[in-house]
Amino acid sequence: MNKNPLKQNLKSASSFLKDYEAPPQPDLDTTKGIILYLEGINVSFDSFKAINELNLYIKQGELRCIIGPNGAGKTTMMDVITGKTKPQSGTAWFGQKLNLLTMDEPQIAQAGIGRKFQKPTVFEALTVNDNLMIANAGKKTVWHTLRHQVNQIEQEQIEEILLLIGLMEMRNESAAILSHGQKQWLELGMLLMQKPQLLLVDEPVAGMTTQEMDKTAELLNSLAGKHTLVVVEHDMDFVRQIAKTVSVLHQGSILAEGNMEQVQNNPKVIEVYLGQSTTGRNVNVA
Ligand SMILES: Nc1ncnc2c1ncn2[C@@H]1O[C@H](COP(=O)(O)OP(=O)(O)OP(=O)(O)O)[C@@H](O)[C@H]1O
Numbered sequence: 001m002n003k004n005p006l007k008q009n010l011k012s013a014s015s016f017l018k019d020y021e022a023p024p025q026p027d028l029d030t031t032k033g034i035i036l037y038l039e040g041i042n043v044s045f046d047s048f049k050a051i052n053e054l055n056l057y058i059k060q061g062e063l064r065c066i067i068g069p070n071g072a073g074k075t076t077m078m079d080v081i082t083g084k085t086k087p088q089s090g091t092a093w094f095g096q097k098l099n100l101l102t103m104d105e106p107q108i109a110q111a112g113i114g115r116k117f118q119k120p121t122v123f124e125a126l127t128v129n130d131n132l133m134i135a136n137a138g139k140k141t142v143w144h145t146l147r148h149q150v151n152q153i154e155q156e157q158i159e160e161i162l163l164l165i166g167l168m169e170m171r172n173e174s175a176a177i178l179s180h181g182q183k184q185w186l187e188l189g190m191l192l193m194q195k196p197q198l199l200l201v202d203e204p205v206a207g208m209t210t211q212e213m214d215k216t217a218e219l220l221n222s223l224a225g226k227h228t229l230v231v232v233e234h235d236m237d238f239v240r241q242i243a244k245t246v247s248v249l250h251q252g253s254i255l256a257e258g259n260m261e262q263v264q265n266n267p268k269v270i271e272v273y274l275g276q277s278t279t280g281r282n283v284n285v286a
Pocket residue numbers: 045050068069070071072073074075076077
C-alpha cells in the first residue's frame with residue numbers, strides 16, 4: 001500500500017521544502033550556472049524604444065528583483081523572455097542551448113519558463129484543489145481533467161503545493177471566495193504544478209495587505225534555489241524582504257545592479273527616482 005495521501009496533510013511545509021525540487025528539463029543546459037542570457041535586446045513600438053540594448057544575466061536558482069520607474073520596460077522585458085514580443089535585435093538564451101527568439105510562447109512555457117501576471121487568473125467556478133488539478137492538465141480539456149482519477153503522484157503534488165501556498169484548509173472551497181492575496185498564491189501554485197525552472201513574477205504584491213505581502217515574501221524566498229525567480233515590483237518594503245541582487249531598469253536598459261543597499265545609494269538611481277524616498281512603503285516611482 002502506498003503512502004496515504006491524507007497523511008501528506010500532516011507533512012510540514014518545511015520538510016516538504018527540503019524534499020521538493022523541480023526536475024531538470026531535458027533540453028535545458030545550465031552547466032555554466034546561468035539560466036537566462038539577454039544580450040543587446042532592442043524593442044521599439046513605432047519610433048519609441050521600450051527596450052534599449054538590454055543586457056541581463058540570471059544565475060540558476062537566484063531570486064532577482066527588477067525595479068524601475070513606470071514605463072521603464074520591465075513588463076516588455078518579460079514579454080520578450082516569454083515570446084509574446086519579438087525584439088528587433090539582440091539574443092535571448094534559456095541556458096546554453098535554447099534560443100528563445102526561435103521559439104513561440106507555448107514552446108517557451110513547455111521548456112520551463114512560467115509567468116505570473118499581475119491580475120490573478122484562477123478559475124472561480126472551481127475549487128482550489130481543482131484549480132491545481134487543471135493546471136497539470138497539459139493538453140487535456142478541463143472536463144477530461146476533472147473527470148480523470150488523479151493518481152497518487154498527482155495527488156501528492158497537489159497537496160505539497162497546497163501546503164506551500166498555505167491553502168490546505170481552503171482546498172475544497174470555491175476559488176471565488178478567496179481573498180485577492182489567496183488568489184495570487186493559488187495562481188503561483190498553478191504555475192508550480194508545471195514545475196517551471198524559471199518563474200517570472202510581475203508585481204506580485206500590488207493590492208495585497210501587509211500580512212499577505214509578508215507571506216508572499218516568505219513564499220518567494222522559499223522557492224528560490226529550487227527555481228529561478230525574476231520578480232518585478234514597485235513596493236520597496238517588499239523588495240527589501242526578498243532582495244539579493246536588484247537590477248534597476250530605466251528607459252529600457254540596466255541602470256544599476258547590486259544588493260539593495262548599493263542600488264539605493266547609487267546616485268544615478270536616486271536621480272532617476274527623482275529624489276523620491278525608496279525606503280517608504282508603496283513607493284510609486286512614476
Ligand atoms: N504594445 C505596445 N505598444 C506600444 N507601446 C508599448 C507597448 N507595450 C509597452 N509599450 C510602451 O513601452 C514602455 C515600456 O512599457 P512597460 O509596460 O514594459 O513598462 P513597465 O516598466 O512594465 O512599467 P510599469 O511599472 O508601469 O508596469 C511604455 O512607455 C509603454 O507605454
